Amino acid sequence: MTEPIKTDVVIIGAGPAGLFAVFELGLLDITTHLVDILDKPGGQCAELYPEKPIYDIPALPIVSGQGLVDALMTQIKPFHPEFHLGEMVETIEKIGDPLFRVTTDAGKVFEAKVVVIGAGGGSFQPKRPPIAGIEAYEGKSVFYAVRQMEKFRGKNLLVVGGGDSALDWTLNLQPLAGRLTLLHRRDDFRAAPDSVNKMRALVADKKMDFVLGQVMSLEGDNGQVRAATVKGAKGEMSSLACDAVLPFFGLTMKLGPVANWGIALDEEQLIPVDTEKFETSVPGIFAIGDINNYPGKLKLILSGFHEAALMAQQAYHYIYPDKKLTFQYTTSSTSLQKKLGVA
Numbered sequence: 566m567t568e569p570i571k572t573d574v575v576i577i578g579a580g581p582a583g584l585f586a587v588f589e590l591g592l593l594d595i596t597t598h599l600v601d602i603l604d605k606p607g608g609q610c611a612e613l614y615p616e617k618p619i620y621d622i623p624a625l626p627i628v629s630g631q632g633l634v635d636a637l638m639t640q641i642k643p644f645h646p647e648f649h650l651g652e653m654v655e656t657i658e659k660i661g662d663p664l665f666r667v668t669t670d671a672g673k674v675f676e677a678k679v680v681v682i683g684a685g686g687g688s689f690q691p692k693r694p695p696i697a698g699i700e701a702y703e704g705k706s707v708f709y710a711v712r713q714m715e716k717f718r719g720k721n722l723l724v725v726g727g728g729d730s731a732l733d734w735t736l737n738l739q740p741l742a743g744r745l746t747l748l749h750r751r752d753d754f755r756a757a758p759d760s761v762n763k764m765r766a767l768v769a770d771k772k773m774d775f776v777l778g779q780v781m782s783l784e785g786d787n788g789q790v791r792a793a794t795v796k797g798a799k800g801e802m803s804s805l806a807c808d809a810v811l812p813f814f815g816l817t818m819k820l821g822p823v824a825n826w827g828i829a830l831d832e833e834q835l836i837p838v839d840t841e842k843f844e845t846s847v848p849g850i851f852a853i854g855d856i857n858n859y860p861g862k863l864k865l866i867l868s869g870f871h872e873a874a875l876m877a878q879q880a881y882h883y884i885y886p887d888k889k890l891t892f893q894y895t896t897s898s899t900s901l902q903k904k905l906g907v908a
């Protein structure tokens with residue numbers, strides 16, 4: 566088995582609740598590792614609405630989704646949290662009192678006294694394109710995420726989609742692909758204009774191809790794709806040779822493995838918690854942010870912040886069972902200010 570990473574707390578989910586938990590735990594000298602399926606921190610704010618303005622964050626009359634995430638990342642910097650992005654927590658196993666073994670789908674293993682679930686609406690899962698029989702190729706030559714770019718070196722790649730992920734991966738993979746084709750049903754993109762311009766420049770330089778159309782079916786054997794049958798803008802059919810297909814059709818949210826962690830869930834598939842400590846049915850495992858439920862719960866970012874603060878107070882007793890916790894303000898405590906690097 567992989568050597569476990571030992572830490573005080575593993576936070577599952579790097580959304581706003583998980584990020585602010587780093588701050589509240591850090592003030593109490595508690596070290597954290599965060600795991601998130603996404604390849605960037607910020608949860609829904611970064612993935613679903615990075616440019617939308619948020620108007621109900623206390624003391625910030627207006628901030629964009631990404632702006633909030635950037636500010637949280639700056640705020641937690643003094644505590645040096647370690648991020649494990651592009652990985653999904655698959656299992657949580659109780660191995661002590663309290664001590665948990667947490668494993669990810671990348672084979673990483675953590676041992677932590679406390680686990681904080683900040684998994685929001687669950688895991689973001691890629692939307693499967695409507696191509697009959699695509700399941701047979703998934704994970705072998707059809708990929709919805711790029712975990713290792715090297716895997717695609719020298720390959721003939723077909724990237725499908727018109728959003729930021731499709732364009733970002735087009736630009737990242739083009740230099741190492743044997744040949745790369747971007748396929749989109751319209752000559753109009755949702756992605757950042759700068760990425761679209763870069764893609765168009767590569768096409769003009771004949772360094773990649775752009776094709777208008779939709780994949781209708783895949784041809785291949787034993788999970789290895791050989792070609793995609795494409796319906797063009799005027800209904801004409803053609804065959805595009807390729808070794809791998811990367812469809813980026815957006816994400817949906819599914820509860821995912823949270824349901825298998827032995828924690829009580831309510832009828833809405835949320836984790837019931839008490840409102841004093843935000844602890845789950847398993848002592849030492851906490852749930853904060855959108856994933857939890859209690860009477861009066863509001864799925865707002867500010868709720869997750871409040872829950873993180875109270876969770877940290879209880880987590881402290883698991884991490885330092887023999888120490889007394891004294892309440893302090895950041896304005897007046899030199900000790901807290903030293904931790905924040907401002908005194």
Ligand SMILES: Cc1cc2nc3c(=O)[nH]c(=O)nc-3n(C[C@H](O)[C@H](O)[C@H](O)COP(=O)(O)OP(=O)(O)OC[C@H]3O[C@@H](n4cnc5c(N)ncnc54)[C@H](O)[C@@H]3O)c2cc1C
Pocket residue numbers: 577578579580581582583600601602603607608609610613614618619620621652653654655683684685686687688689821822823853854855856864865866867869
């Ligand atoms: C369009 C839109 C607009 C919104 N506007 C506002 C607003 O104006 N004000 C406001 O307060 N709220 C708003 N919200 C709600 C707000 O975004 C959520 O309340 C907030 O993001 C919840 O934060 P969270 O940290 O609990 O979860 P999330 O932001 O959902 O983050 C959870 C993270 O956990 C990860 N995860 C899940 N399962 C696993 C696993 N097994 N392993 C590893 N990682 C996992 C996910 O990938 C995700 O990144 C809006 C939401 C949307 C969709």
